[in-house]
């Protein structure tokens with residue numbers, strides 16, 4: 029029954045709510061004006077702007093095709109696009125579209141295709157009507173469309189051709205997901221992998237457009253979770269509804285959504301439920317459940333079939349798919365570009381040479397849905413209601429009909445069609461994923477690039493220089509992409525030819541060593557195993573997998589610790605040092621070092637005798653044990669010979685191809701380096717000089733010269749050539765600057781960056797093994813601590829420590845020099861036992877250009893965090909008990925210019941220099957001091973050790989005695 033109201037009641041209520049008579053008169057007068065979406069408006073504005081340019085430059089026919097008297101572009105715009113401006117003549121529109129074609133760049137051809145011209149004509153008419161209010165007559169429009177379709181292509185500039193259309197089907201999905209979860213050369217944060225898997229599933233099941241989950245992000249409120257009793261009545265499973273808010277032309281994304289249902293799958297490869305649950309659990313998003321176990325204990329009340337779950341209110345607006353920056357999951361929605369790049373990379377690595385995108389997925393789903401559902405159902409599911417467009421853009425070029433079977437009335441075989449519709453035909457396993465280094469280097473010789481380079485170097489001001497540089501970068505990128513596409517094309521063709529010529533007897537090009545990292549992480553190994561399984565998992569297996577996924581997703585990836593070397597409660601398991609007091613990139617090395625020492629103690633061996641196998645993650649004793657062990661690995665050496673790091677931790681050292689090819693004992697052949705730069709330097713010093721180019725060093729491949737060898741190392745064996753390039757650059761710069769200078773700073777002599785000096789050999793002291801003296805060039809590519817860390821220990825070169833250890837272990841006469849200052853002077857402090865006082869130890873860091881020449885007390889040693897002098901000693905100085913050195917005559921100033929490398933085969937190329945001074949001045953109140961320098965690379969490490977007074981004499985003598993230097 030209708031409610032009766034007083035006549036005044038309704039107006040009073042409306043006015044109270046803000047109604048004003050005639051307030052919107054102006055806008056309400058307009059009729060027939062469509063509301064356009066953001067994208068449409070952009071397209072209209074683009075083409076109208078171009079139209080204004082055309083009018084401004086060439087004039088319309090109304091003015092006899094002559095540009096009007098010099099007018100600025102703005103007034104042309106004001107005139108041709110004014111309210112009520114007359115519609116342009118058809119002849120003008122045609123001319124304008126010709127202009128559009130000639131200035132365009134096509135994807136397939138030189139110019140835009142017919143399709144893209146048509147795509148411009150429509151927004152032009154619509155935009156013109158919107159801006160001027162003048163509608164173009166329908167006949168004129170259709171005349172223009174027809175002209176574009178039929179006349180324009182005959183003139184040759186624009187052709188009626190589209191990119192071939194293919195589908196992304198189930199085999200492709202399987203392949204990329206397996207690659208993602210089983211290959212270790214795809215280094216993504218585990219959460220990204222989970223997000224990617226979930227999203228690609230969702231695209232495959234829903235056929236959503238790519239923007240659907242990116243424009244405003246997929247938020248928790250867009251998914252409605254329900255727990256349902258399993259079909260057998262045993263346990264429960266997740267089902268959900270996912271809302272697409274960012275659907276094409278949806279102008280009210282906040283209220284209007286398009287939903288699709290989802291459910292779990294028994295194969296892990298297809299189970300987006302497990303992915304969703306992992307993400308939700310990592311975000312602690314479910315109301316009432318703190319953990320997976322809590323959720324799994326949830327029962328469905330007797331007699332009921334469903335339990336509706338909900339999100340915590342605090343997470344409703346939180347995007348499910350998020351960005352990860354520097355290993356930290358942010359609250360920002362995942363970027364489309366990041367997803368597509370990942371998609372692209374996985375496809376590349378699986379050998380797909382054709383691009384694939386979400387639209388191919390959509391097309392494939394559309395085809396399959398079309399087979400089993402009505403047109404209405406299809407258009408609702410994939411949100412494309414226009415059957416004309418579906419027929420045009422959603423059907424692959426190859427017909428879906430098995431004509432032969434239809435004609436012969438046999439059962440249709442669609443596998444053939446699927447092959448030709450799909451992407452499989454473009455796949456060539458092992459196809460290159462990047463341009464070879466040599467070809468990349470050639471691009472720099474492109475005349476256009478050279479011209480830009482010249483412009484940059486001759487630019488008068490910095491802005492011009494920057495612009496030229498940026499333009500060069502852009503050009504290089506473009507050239508590189510083009511070169512890569514044609515290179516891969518050529519490679520694929522050659523490979524296919526080779527298969528034919530060898531009658532199919534070819535070895536696989538696929539690198540089989542890509543699972544290595546997976547094995548290091550048990551969760552990843554288990555997940556990889558379950559992903560591969562073709563049968564369904566049991567409920568418990570799936571739960572285990574979900575737990576593993578959650579562990580992977582939430583683990584701290586700042587540092588990876590080798591198995592058995594994980595910190596316990598944030599402490600080093602050996603020395604109990606707090607991990608957070610060590611810089612991230614040295615944490616695993618610290619524990620590694622501690623474990624080494626512990627192990628050496630256990631088995632009563634010297635630390636320097638231990639060798640670590642990065643494959644087995646085990647320690648071995650140098651000698652026959654290590655040799656036997658290496659022998660086992662020699663047979664299945666990976667193709668990658670360069671180093672591999674994972675989360676700041678070295679997981680594979682670099683090997684030398686020359687050494688590997690020799691007949692030496694296995695341990696020598698498998699000599700390894702912790703940095704590519706060191707291995708490269710070794711090759712340069714030891715082998716490359718003896719090679720007669722061209723030569724086949726490895727891979728049975730003839731290499732022309734040293735440079736092509738380096739390129740081969742990089743392309744084929746995963747070496748990083750960064751240090752090589754940097755060294756060259758530095759050398760070039762140095763040429764102009766001349767010699768290194770010595771500088772006086774604060775009264776103390778300090779050397780600036782040492783410039784390259786040739787290798788020198790010093791005479792071998794009697795009774796000692798040969799020592800190579802290498803003063804190495806500071807390596808500018810090495811990471812240095814930036815900022816205000818004058819107070820920090822200069823531990824920023826991981827290698828420096830390793831080198832220092834080895835150096836001291838393997839350099840007996842250095843130890844002797846050290847022992848001079850190690851006599852005990854009764855101090856109860858442990859450091860005193862070694863002859864030092866805390867204040868005697870300084871470590872300074874020298875960075876080029878040195879920002880902080882002030883030596884600082886190293887907190888690593890004496891800072892509040894560590895009161896442990898052993899730390900210093902063990903890091904730098906291993907002292908044997910003081911040796912009785914016969915006293916000899918005094919020398920007042922005796923530089924101990926001993927630079928040495930270890931005699932051990934790994935030729936560690938650092939040097940130690942010492943100088944002795946017994947002058948006592950204001951800067952040196954303590955009297956005689958020994959200064960020891962570890963010349964490694966920036967930072968140089970300088971230890972200044974005060975010498976206990978008792979041993980002054982002997983110290984002076986000893987150093988003086990051992991300072992003779994020879995020449996190479």
Ligand SMILES: [Zn+2]
Pocket residue numbers: 600601602603604605618619622
């Ligand atoms: Zn430790």
Ligand SMILES: [Zn+2]
Pocket residue numbers: 641642643644645657661
């Ligand atoms: Zn091993």
Ligand SMILES: [Zn+2]
Pocket residue numbers: 684685686687710711714715
């Ligand atoms: Zn070698």
Ligand SMILES: [Zn+2]
Pocket residue numbers: 725726727740744745
């Ligand atoms: Zn090779």
